[in-house]
Amino acid sequence: MAAEPAMQMPSLEELQHWTWVFGQAQQMMLEQGLDMMAHMPGPAAMSHLFEPAAAFRATADFWSDTMTLWSRFLTQEPGAPLGEDAEQARDRRFRAPQWHEQPLFDFLRQSYLVIAEHMLKGVDALEGVDARHKEQLRFATRGFLDAMSPANFPATNPEVLEKIVETKGESLLKGLQHMLNDMARGQLTQTDPDAFEVGRNLATTPGKVVRRTPLYELIQYTPTTPDVLKMPVVIFPPWINRYYILDLTPEKSFIRWAVAQGATVFVVSWKSADASMKDVTWDDYVEGGQIDAIDTVRDLLGVESVHAVGYCVAGTTLAATLAVLAARGQADKVKSATFLTAQVDFSHAGDLSNFVDDEQLALIRSLSSDGYLDGRYMAATFNLLRGRDLIWSYVTNNYLLGKDYAPFELLYWNSDVTNLPAKWHLAYLTDLYRDNRMVEPGALSIGDTPIDLSSVKTPSYIQAGREDHIAPPESVWKLTEHFHGPMRFLLAGSGHIAGVVNPPSSGKYQYWTNGRRVKSLQTFLKGARETKGSWWPDWIAWLRGQDGQTVPAKGERIPGKGKLKSLCDAPGTYVRMR
Structure with missing residues (x-):
């Protein structure tokens, strides 16, 4: 069997094009996030809470980090990831080596982390907001960012792209079937539904x-x-x-x-x-x-x-x-x-x-x-409390990668x-x-x-x-x-x-x-x-x-x-x- 051709580095023109695409994507996400917070319903309109000087500093910091990323991407210079703390370094969404070894996806990952960091900083910098409403804004922003992770979309997840090629598209069909089944039952499947049964291998104490x-x-x-x-x-x-x-x-x-x-x-x-x-x-x-x-x-x-x-x-x-x-x-x-x-x-x-x-x-x-x-409403609510782990990881594994469900009794109980x-x-x-x-x-x-x-x-x-x-x-x-x-x-x-x-x-x-x-x-x-x-x-x-x-x-x-x-x-x- 002939060896598969090695992935070629994109040309300078392609790099410039993708730099522009990622820059536009960042700008759109940042503007959308700020607009969402400005129009967040509350006791008073939120738009006046964005103090001009603080907003200017936040934007300047954002673009400074972004320009550093672009420079590294174009020149392939090494550097510590921007917007990535110890917790994010352990982020299971990006543990596949492609996210770090392939320049395009490494850039996309770091761009996302920069956006996430600056949007959360923007919430923390809000003035005139009581602690309860600021926490609600922070929670909503974290949920938005988790949903917008590049790991959640086929075109921006290297594992998904490779799986599509490897299976000749069958992984997408299998994932689609999983999604349609979940839509019919009105609930996200998190584990093999046939692996456990109450009275058979759960709740068996005499x-x-x-x-x-x-x-x-x-x-x-x-x-x-x-x-x-x-x-x-x-x-x-x-x-x-x-x-x-x-x-x-x-x-x-x-x-x-x-x-x-x-x-x-x-x-x-x-x-x-x-x-x-x-x-x-x-x-x-x-x-x-x-x-x-x-x-x-x-x-x-x-x-x-x-x-x-x-x-x-x-x-x-x-x-x-x-x-x-x-x-x-x-x-x-x-x-x-x-x-x-x-x-x-x-x-x-x-x-x-x-x-x-x-x-x-x-x-x-x-x-x-x-x-x-x-009960499905409360189940969805509790899943949202840890949306990254209890929702989006399963969207990626079940729908995008088309993986088989793994048996896990705690998740079976959680879905019951x-x-x-x-x-x-x-x-x-x-x-x-x-x-x-x-x-x-x-x-x-x-x-x-x-x-x-x-x-x-x-x-x-x-x-x-x-x-x-x-x-x-x-x-x-x-x-x-x-x-x-x-x-x-x-x-x-x-x-x-x-x-x-x-x-x-x-x-x-x-x-x-x-x-x-x-x-x-x-x-x-x-x-x-x-x-x-x-x-x-x-x-x-x-x-x-x-x-x-x-x-x-x-x-x-x-x-x-x-x-x-x-x-x-x-x-x-x-x-x-x-």
């Missing part, structure tokens, strides 16, 4: 559904030790996702691991909302969800208290539940409370706050005419969406994210019982993720400022999901603890001790420290053998409803 209400199913798991802790563990996962994030594959299952440590474990599997749940509110999730499940388990096992675990929004609700029980003189129903990446004070709630304004709330209302919000009760979801975004009313004593109530977080004295274990973009550690830390009982704060490596789902067998990440009671996260970190690996053993040791009494694993400790008979095997029916 157990029984022992209670079913219009809102949730209660699953009790089969013990695997001869004796178990007397105080059972009741887990409340977020209703915006499927519960089996805590029962993934056997190797990554928090629930299976907790059972193996001798805990009697129950988990609530929330029903995906439909039209019958149009009137469901927060009261239902507190009274008919968490308190009902706590009372059910107490009665079933004949115990006074339970250990409650709340993940994400269910942790927010657990805080309200504890305040309600305290106000009613029933705080002893919960022996301890564990909060996984949960928030109660939303003053520093992270990027999700950028989706909570009047325009977004009106959009949600328009999408919820049947009384519930299609649930519908949300519209009335409660809107109230949640308005009362908590927008107005931050939960930290105002008496501003919110469950029935006739006002919520006052300062009344919570239940021993609490509070876990945050160092890289969490949904519940930032600074926001989770604020739980310690509102509760008044014994607390153990732990900062885990990684983010909102991987920081929680980190089994000891993986040997990944680390966590930080501080034995002193301190008043700020910064002070906590200064005196923190780092421990390699999973935080799960630290948690179970803390749990045993609350009450280490054990009982034989028999009778009502076996699912279906007590007052509540088995309705079906785990993982139940609600987790399979769409």
